[in-house]
Amino acid sequence: MSDVDGVGTAEPAVEVRGLARVYDRGRGRNSRQITALDRIDLTVARGEIRGLLGPNGAGKTTLCKILCTVLLPSAGSARVLGHDVTADPVAVKKSVGVVFGGDRGLYGRLDARANLNLWGALHGVHGAALHRQVDALLERVGLADRAEERVDGFSRGMKQRLHLARGMVADPQVLLLDEPTSGMDPVAAHDFRSLVEQLRLEGRTVLLTTHDMAEAEAVCDQVTLMDKGTLLATERPSELSAGLSSLESVEAEDVPESAVGEISELSGVADVKRLSAGRLRVDTESSDVTRQVLQVLVNAGVTSLGTVRPSLEDVYLHYIGRRGMAVRS
Numbered sequence: 001m002s003d004v005d006g007v008g009t010a011e012p013a014v015e016v017r018g019l020a021r022v023y024d025r026g027r028g029r030n031s032r033q034i035t036a037l038d039r040i041d042l043t044v045a046r047g048e049i050r051g052l053l054g055p056n057g058a059g060k061t062t063l064c065k066i067l068c069t070v071l072l073p074s075a076g077s078a079r080v081l082g083h084d085v086t087a088d089p090v091a092v093k094k095s096v097g098v099v100f101g102g103d104r105g106l107y108g109r110l111d112a113r114a115n116l117n118l119w120g121a122l123h124g125v126h127g128a129a130l131h132r133q134v135d136a137l138l139e140r141v142g143l144a145d146r147a148e149e150r151v152d153g154f155s156r157g158m159k160q161r162l163h164l165a166r167g168m169v170a171d172p173q174v175l176l177l178d179e180p181t182s183g184m185d186p187v188a189a190h191d192f193r194s195l196v197e198q199l200r201l202e203g204r205t206v207l208l209t210t211h212d213m214a215e216a217e218a219v220c221d222q223v224t225l226m227d228k229g230t231l232l233a234t235e236r237p238s239e240l241s242a243g244l245s246s247l248e249s250v251e252a253e254d255v256p257e258s259a260v261g262e263i264s265e266l267s268g269v270a271d272v273k274r275l276s277a278g279r280l281r282v283d284t285e286s287s288d289v290t291r292q293v294l295q296v297l298v299n300a301g302v303t304s305l306g307t308v309r310p311s312l313e314d315v316y317l318h319y320i321g322r323r324g325m326a327v328r329s
């Protein structure tokens, strides 16, 4: 089977093999090389919403830049819908919409509609088709009633929503969203999640870079954890945590102090925390230790207790530590 431009529809949306990118930093004797991507392999299926999680400097933006052809790889290959980013950048550009965080690339003196018209024209969309597309996008990102206002008067969140519309103006099948909710208030971030759901229903592929665990857990089919230019793991948010048998927790209510002391002394107990409303949380290093903790609690007469699967946040902490983490309640 092949699609209109002759590329097989079975091709993944994104296929990266042995991809490396090295930057030269500094000059003369102080010069050194920074490996931003260290020979990574990554496949994103068509229609998938894939999260890319990692701290600052993990290499996420570098990967997005290579996938939208603004940066060349140092080694390896990257293909989008079967088109190679180095050999066929024009076809890649047609397939990809990009939204980078911040307000780079918007013209502050123009209104929102004019920004989208300009961007659409740059991507070969004109006339009535552009008009219809811009109207639909302004509506979709909640800026229809502000379309005639200058962008330099917009809040950060509004600019970010305009960025999203801009990324979609040429109707791309693959969207690269690099920190798309940075600067959005929680309501706007919630609306963003519904927008991603719509993109999923339309069969588009999204690569979503975020520091926000709750966001990744809510919208992504799979998440890839990344650190120091390498990929650490790729799983569905729920399975990432299930794979970590070393990360188990027990939560219980009304635990007497004596039992808390006994649990704290067990070897293999990683952490004992008092949560709100009289709840206690115990993190253990293995199922064996979890069983011992449960035994102590039962012996102490505690009746309200249970095991808890680690959250995506726990998994991130396990692999990467506290660097670069943000959690929105």
Ligand SMILES: Nc1ncnc2c1ncn2[C@@H]1O[C@H](COP(=O)(O)OP(=O)(O)OP(=O)(O)O)[C@@H](O)[C@H]1O
Binding pocket: 023, 024, 025, 034, 035, 036, 054, 055, 056, 057, 058, 059, 060, 061, 062, 063
């Ligand atoms: N133009 C550049 N010149 C030199 N080094 C760079 C350049 N761009 C990125 N780097 C370095 O490459 C590494 C990866 O950076 P990158 O921006 O891809 O990471 P990131 O995961 O997107 O981080 P962030 O969340 O901060 O955007 C970092 O060490 C960064 O300092």
